[in-house]
Amino acid sequence: MSEHHNHGHDDHGHGHGHGHHDAHAVHYSLKDYTIGFTLAVILTVIPFWLVMGNILDPGTTRFVIMGFAAVQLVVHMVYFLHMNSKSEGGWNMMALILTLVLLGIVLSGSIWVMYHMNVNMMPNMGEATEAMKHGTHDMP
């Protein structure tokens, strides 16, 4: 055990500065943050402007602001979270991809199933819906 430690200490003299960088391989630069912030502001102001000013018709606006959100997600990941395919030996990216897959399944699955349930329930629910208006609301 002590041998191990001694070895570590010997190593340390030149290892510290280097190892320190190793642990925080991310380099925080003013340039990155400035670029990221500027892009994020632009990508935030435009959707707000589109919705508050009623610039486009609602259907188009919906898609456009979704696009802006997606782009801003990427901007934040690159410039603020400092992500790249090599961080933590690629495991960060792996975890992210797994999460995105699960996220896709959860979101699209729930929306799809619940939408179809609503549609399929509608025709036979005429009287029941009326009854429900007086009783409990919004039971799925």
Add this chain to the structure above:
Amino acid sequence: MSEINATMNGAAGAPGIDAGARYHVRDHHPENGTMLGFWIYLMSDCLIFASLFATYAVLGRNYAGGPSGAELFDLKLVGINTAFLLVSSITFGFAMISAQAKNLAKTQLWLVVTGILGACFLGLELYEFYHLIHEGAGPARSAFLTAFFSLVGTHGLHVLFGIVWLITLVVQLGKHGLNVENMRRLSCLSLFWHFLDVVWIFVFTFVYLMGTLP
């Protein structure tokens, strides 16, 4: 703990070695693991938000005869809130840059600024919640409002914990300075804080902006 002590005794004869160094010797591997582990925590947090977003997507238009998003949301307020969070993101960035340059006072200053901006965000959000509940549009009013309060409230709770963490870290920095442990904690909090901003992008897009659209 005992291992640290053992190391300290072992190192007693070598005066040139500072506390951070001993830590480094013992924990080289786990330290790398911390960032990955924290990332995996963030990813699982993503899934919590994903299920809340899914709930909102399913229930978001079930007004039960109550008020709709278009009637309730004040986009100006949301815009100001978004600005608070976005600016707090870059001030956190300044804190990280200062920490990297080993400037303790500046790091603490930027962390405090970030914390104040976070508190402003939280204050406005609580004001909005209070206002809604006061108007009779509380979480019990309709499925839409239940989903809204759960999603936005969970995000707000995360911001609250972020602020608690910020305060803790400012105190820790004052006590121990910019050592390896505190740098690691700063990196984790940096990820956490930027993650909250990322979640907020989707909150304002899907909940507020889309909720206002007819």
